[in-house]
Amino acid sequence: MPYKYEQPHLPGWKDMMIGGAIPGLRPNQRNPYFTGGTAKHYRPVINFDKCIKCSLCWEYCPDSVFDVTPDGYFNPALAYCKGCGICAEVCPVPDTIIMVDEMEFEDGYGKFIDEYRYWKENREAYRKWFESLLPKAQIISVRKR
Amino acid sequence: MGMAVSAIEAKRLEAVLKGDEEVEVVGTGTDAVAYALMLADIDVTAAYPIRPYGGVMERTARLIADGYLKAEYIVAAHEHDQFEIVKHASAVGARTFVGSSGVGWLLAIEAIVAISTDRYPVVALIGNRALDDPGAYGVEHNDALMVRDVGWLLVWVDTAQEALDTTLIAYRVAEDPRVMLPVGISMDGAFLTHSEHVFRIPPKSKVQKFLPPYDLGNRKLHPSNVISVAPQVNEDWVTELRKQMDEAMKNARRVIEEAYRDYAKIIGRDYGNPFVEPYMVDDADVIMVGMGTVSKPIKEAVRRLRAKGERVGFLRIRWFRPFPTDDIIRYLMGAKAVAVVDRDYSFGSPFDGGALYTEIRSALYEAEHRPLMINFIGGLGGREITYNDAMNMFNITLDAARKGKIEQRVIWYGVRE
Structure with a gap:
């Protein structure tokens, strides 16, 4: 996949505040100092063609991973996603959010694409890619695999 | 008030x-x-x-x-x-x-x-x-x-x-x-x-x-x-x-x-070396090592043995962390035998001894000269270590120094059989 998030910068021990304290975060602000997304086993992939913009994934995500796009979709910032699968569990539309094993991705474990941007720029390629992942999914919205 | x-x-x-x-x-x-x-x-x-x-x-x-x-x-x-x-x-x-x-x-x-x-x-x-x-x-x-x-x-x-x-x-x-x-x-x-x-x-x-x-x-x-x-x-x-x-x-x-x-x-009070308190160790052939109040009976034993011409000394460890490795090497390297008194025990440790003994053994590993080492496990649960106990420990260690070998590495001092 061509669109990659920039890898988070991990500071050295001399750069860190003593004891690992960090500047305070605003309410709902994700922690830029510790993204945590490298720890996940399953990655959510969104079928934006079927999304009804209900906002349940955005509301339920325990790590506030979903960013609202200008046209009202919800794009996961995968660097922060821990792979819990709650978004796929609460999504009310069949085959719209799926959880896929990280090892299935050619972009490699721990590297993250921008799903929404990929979909906007090439819907046909994105649809084919999504369909190739669907049989491998561990959790599929509405129906359990 | x-x-x-x-x-x-x-x-x-x-x-x-x-x-x-x-x-x-x-x-x-x-x-x-x-x-x-x-x-x-x-x-x-x-x-x-x-x-x-x-x-x-x-x-x-x-x-x-x-x-x-x-x-x-x-x-x-x-x-x-x-x-x-x-x-x-x-x-x-x-x-x-x-x-x-x-x-x-x-x-x-x-x-x-x-x-x-x-x-x-x-x-x-x-x-x-x-x-x-x-x-x-x-x-x-x-x-x-x-x-x-x-x-x-x-x-x-x-x-x-x-x-x-x-x-x-x-x-x-x-x-x-x-x-x-x-x-x-x-x-x-x-x-x-x-x-x-x-x-x-x-x-x-x-x-x-x-x-x-x-x-x-x-x-x-x-x-x-x-x-x-x-x-x-x-x-x-x-x-x-x-x-x-x-x-x-x-x-x-x-x-x-x-x-x-x-x-x-x-303030006006000088402790000399902050990490350890050396007591008559400079020319000592046999040095006891310990922490805390065990120093009193051991120092008394050192004084009496010195009066009899025995070259003995005592090293009291103050700082355990950070561990005073350099001072341990400096003061103990020249001795023929060292006895560590542990008011603690580390079950299953490398030589089935006390924690202080095990750490001092480790500190001396790279010393040019490694003295014989005996470990006394003593004073557990608050049992007193007396002047007579300190004399006995010195005599066991002096004996080892004279013979050039130790018979028992770790001694549970005063344990009832």
Whole structure:
């Protein structure tokens, strides 16, 4: 996949505040100092063609991973996603959010694409890619695999 | 001033708080620590009773009640609570004191580890006590040694005077920006916590020159300095944070030396080598090593054996963390035989010996000359080590030095068969 998030910068021990304290975060602000997304086993992939913009994934995500796009979709910032699968569990539309094993991705474990941007720029390629992942999914919205 | 303090004591406390001269008093080891807290002007202490550390709670409460110390005295629900309270108080910029003994200290272990990993310069008194079960109030060093690997500086004191001086030095070292780690001051239960000594209290005016105010800098939790302490960082950060602590602990060696030097200069009491107390070791063929109040009978034995022409000495270890490896090598390398007295035991350790013995063996591994080493496990559960015991231990070690070999590596001294 061509669109990659920039890898988070991990500071050295001399750069860190003593004891690992960090500047305070605003309410709902994700922690830029510790993204945590490298720890996940399953990655959510969104079928934006079927999304009804209900906002349940955005509301339920325990790590506030979903960013609202200008046209009202919800794009996961995968660097922060821990792979819990709650978004796929609460999504009310069949085959719209799926959880896929990280090892299935050619972009490699721990590297993250921008799903929404990929979909906007090439819907046909994105649809084919999504369909190739669907049989491998561990959790599929509405129906359990 | 209130009624609780005697007229004589009141006069002396007024003198050290307002004058420029030190005064002499009689008190226990824990009293001496409480007077140091008064001089260090601590802000918060959290108390929960357990013997033998408890005397410091009582004396501190009295000093606050009678107006000699202005500090928040929080009675905790249990030891874990105690250490959590001082951790949080330290985070908002309060100079804190806490303490416990034996299993009480261990009940707080989660908070104890968080204090060092969050890098708060809390000073704690550990009135050394055997770990239950079976129940025992007496001294054993295994309680303090439980935290030897988690970033606490650990020091053992021998007299009430040393307890007072070391408490002031502990704040100075712990709060140094190059260190920012907690200090545990170990004091032998009963033998020092409860025994009366004559000691001198330095004037507060001089202590203020020695001990600058506690300054957390940009880490102070305050509405005007919005930071988050102890965030979840997992494998991405933990290695780096441990490394940061490692550097701080290594820095502590230099900072300890500076603190003792300044203490001698400003307060006027010079301990010489801060890390160890060498006693007639320079030309000694046989050297005993120990921590805490075991020094008294051993020093007496050294004096009497020296009078008979035996070249013996004693090395008392003060600072256990950071470990004084260079001094251990320097003082012990020239000896024919070394005997380490452990008031603790490490079950299943490399040579089935005490913790101090095992560490000293490790320190001597790269020495040019390695002396014979014997380990005496003694004084467990508060059993007394007498002058006669020290003489017996010396005789066993002198015998090994003469023969050039040891018959038994670890000796459970006085164990009933």
